[in-house]
Amino acid sequence: MLPRSHASLLVLASVASSGCYLSHERAAGADVDAGGPTRFDASTPPLRDGGGRDTAVAPRDAASGERYFTLEEVSPELAVEACRANEGEDALVTVRYALTETCLRTGPVWAAVSADTASVEVVAQVWREHGVPCDPTDAPVERVAHVRGLGGGEHTLRPRGGGPSVRLLVNGAPPPFVCTGPRRPEGAMCDYACECEDGLACVPWRGDAACTGECRRPCNDELDCPPNQHCPPADFTLASLTCAPVLSNPCPDESGCPPGRACVAGPSGPEYCQWDLRLSASIRHPCRDSGECDRGLVCVERAEDGTRACEVLCETAEMRCPIMHECRADSRQPWICEWLGE
Numbered sequence: 001m002l003p004r005s006h007a008s009l010l011v012l013a014s015v016a017s018s019g020c021y022l023s024h025e026r027a028a029g030a031d032v033d034a035g036g037p038t039r040f041d042a043s044t045p046p047l048r049d050g051g052g053r054d055t056a057v058a059p060r061d062a063a064s065g066e067r068y069f070t071l072e073e074v075s076p077e078l079a080v081e082a083c084r085a086n087e088g089e090d091a092l093v094t095v096r097y098a099l100t101e102t103c104l105r106t107g108p109v110w111a112a113v114s115a116d117t118a119s120v121e122v123v124a125q126v127w128r129e130h131g132v133p134c135d136p137t138d139a140p141v142e143r144v145a146h147v148r149g150l151g152g153g154e155h156t157l158r159p160r161g162g163g164p165s166v167r168l169l170v171n172g173a174p175p176p177f178v179c180t181g182p183r184r185p186e187g188a189m190c191d192y193a194c195e196c197e198d199g200l201a202c203v204p205w206r207g208d209a210a211c212t213g214e215c216r217r218p219c220n221d222e223l224d225c226p227p228n229q230h231c232p233p234a235d236f237t238l239a240s241l242t243c244a245p246v247l248s249n250p251c252p253d254e255s256g257c258p259p260g261r262a263c264v265a266g267p268s269g270p271e272y273c274q275w276d277l278r279l280s281a282s283i284r285h286p287c288r289d290s291g292e293c294d295r296g297l298v299c300v301e302r303a304e305d306g307t308r309a310c311e312v313l314c315e316t317a318e319m320r321c322p323i324m325h326e327c328r329a330d331s332r333q334p335w336i337c338e339w340l341g342e
Contacts, residue, residue: 067131067290068299068308071107071334075161076124080168082204082239083211087173089193090201091147092218092239093157093166097124099141103134108317108327108335109220111147112160120147120168121160125335127313129298131289143220144240146318188215203238216242220316227274227320228266246272260296260312260322277312277322279337284310300334312337 076097085091095109107125114120122145147157152172158165179194189212190202196215204213217224218240219231225243234241248270251263257273264274277283277296286309287299293310300311314327314335321327321337328338 065131066288067129068288068301069127069129069313070301071125072128073161074124074126075163076109076122076159077163078122078157078159078166080166081206083206083208084204085168085170086192087150087152087170091150091168091170092203093122093145093147093168095122095124095143095145097141099126099137099139101134102137103129103132105129106141106143106315108314109143109145110317111145113147113149117150117155120155120157122157123160127315144218184215186215189213190215203240203242205237206239214238219243221319223319224316228272246270275322279312279322279325300336302334
């Protein structure tokens with residue numbers, strides 16, 4: 001049985017409204033790394049709306065039966081199953097934990113890397129839905145965390161919340177001549193990411209019997225992939241699940257798509273589910289219950305002040321959000337689809 005702790009990290013984005021297309025706008029002077037929270041700085045302020053949207057609704061007691069979501073941390077088990085990692089590329093670390101209650105759903109896994117890269121914490125989070133039945137269960141989860149910004153050498157990775165650490169050996173950057181040839185297409189063999197076409201990574205094989213890789217897009221979920229691809233179950237050859245083209249029609253009608261998405265026709269293949277949400281301040285409004293939110297959004301509570309608003313949850317750190325938004329977080333803000341700015 002994996003170690004588990006549910007240190008609550010109840011979270012909610014601040015909300016505001018103004019102007020033309022305002023969903024979320026940075027406060028003047030806020031400097032947030034667009035690459036996400038790989039480098040975690042507790043002093044970084046959360047993203048704020050610049051236009052002064054309505055104040056989020058204050059919380060009520062959870063016993064009220066209101067349905068809303070909070071974000072919690074769990075204690076994961078780490079493993080380095082990729083046969084190698086290269087300087088300048090994402091290192092892929094396997095993260096395992098268990099969903100212990102039926103009201104939990106998977107959340108992002110990500111790495112908090114100190115400025116000098118001496119400390120690497122791997123964080124696993126889950127979304128808890130309140131106001132619904134919550135029975136004991138034991139559902140195993142396996143995800144892959146992307147660790148960015150590590151130089152060559154040996155690094156120690158620790159799970160935040162406790163548990164055994166693992167060591168990760170990062171090779172040096174590739175020789176200059178390696179990256180000068182023609183870029184290789186999806187599925188081609190590779191040793192370095194620079195050998196692959198733009199948008200692809202060199203995903204290493206599992207184990208060390210023979211160490212090579214393939215030009216692929218790593219994924220944990222369908223929304224980590226381009227719109228006309230999905231994230232099928234792995235054959236455990238590679239160190240991560242990888243995106244693949246949609247070969248059959250996953251949505252014969254709108255009811256076949258998750259909330260907030262609709263069927264669209266592929267350019268040369270089957271239909272697929274695509275976001276049809278247009279996030280704005282008017283639909284990211286204060287709430288007490290998810291029933292008050294538009295289709296595809298849920299009511300999310302923030303730990304800092306207990307306020308709630310309608311948001312799109314990020315179930316992975318790399319999740320593709322509706323247009324003009326991306327998954328972001330910092331020391332106080334949840335993993336939600338945040339506005340990129342005008």
